[in-house]
Amino acid sequence: MDIKNKVALVTGGGTGIGRATSIALASRGAIVAVNYSRSKSEAEETVQWIRSEGGRAVAVQANVSLDREVRGMVATVVEQLGTVDLLVNNASITQHILLDDLEGATEEIWDELYGVNVKGMFFCARAVAPFMKSNKQGSIVNVGSIAGLTGAGSSLPYAVSKAAVHGLTKSLARALAPEISVSSVAPGAVATRWWEGREEQMNHLSPNLLLKRIAQPEDIAKMICAMLEQESMTGQILTVDSGQTL
Known part of the structure; x- marks a missing residue:
């Protein structure tokens, strides 16, 4: 799909991978x-950067774990921009808990991570699907993680939630075909604010990767844009991890 002049909704679009994706989409002509x-300040800063470069962008608030807020967000986007053609389900949260600390993975943490990382992606996809179907085309990319492939990560609930994202991707690909494609990118370590306070750990990881570098948010954003543009792919999980999982 040619994404020029298409309306793209990027959840968690003001920071990290979301910010890089918002900027990359705008540079390709998307709204x-x-x-x-x-x-809020980071999202508004991202919007201002896009506008300063001649692009079109708006900031819109919603907690994606709450269906009513998601529906309100999509209604606002449609009211302001006309429709939704592209969705990047990027919003995610984590808790840093050792994998073997089973008691640390409390019910509240499970509910919080699943609410944002899994249910939130479903709510957003469900809310935008009628507009994409009406337009006879649409594309969704869910941001997963290699944690969902390996079982390791910042916490056990996080890894399991990302495995669920990959499963959700395949189910949505079936449910929304043929008008809408749905795939997932599974990043490895990415230099974002999630590493704040653990920069030394990140730097120790880099020499052990095949490509000897930690991915930047822009690397993931490029892949997301390519996946949104691809018209012959759906239900796929594409890994971008500098060889981390080999």
Whole structure:
């Protein structure tokens, strides 16, 4: 799909991979709705950067774990921009808990991570699907993680939630075909604010990767854009990890 002049909604679009994706989409001519939950200043800064470069963008608030807020967000985007053609389900959260600390994985943490990382992606896909179907085309990319492939990661609930994202991707690909394609990118380590306070750990990881580098948010954004443009792919999980999982 040619994404020029298409309306793209990027959840968690003000920081990290979401910010890089919002900017990359705008540079390709897309009109971008930058979603945020709490990072209002970062989302507005991303919008201003896009506008300063001659692009079109708006910031829109919603906690994606709440269906009513998601539906309200999509209604606002459609009211302001006309429709939704592209969705990047990027909003995710984690808790840093050792994998063997089973008691640390409390019911509240499970509910919080699943609410944002899994149910939130479903809510967003469900809310935009009628507009994409009406347009006879649409594309969705869910941001998963290699944690969902390996079982390792920042916490056990996080890894399991990302495995669920990959499963959700395949189910949505079946449910929304043929008008809408749905695939997932599974990044490895990416230099984002999730590493704050653990920069030394990140730097120790880099020499052990086949490509000897930690991915940047822009690397993942490029892949997301390519996946949104691809018209002959759906239900796929594409790994971008500098060889981390080999």
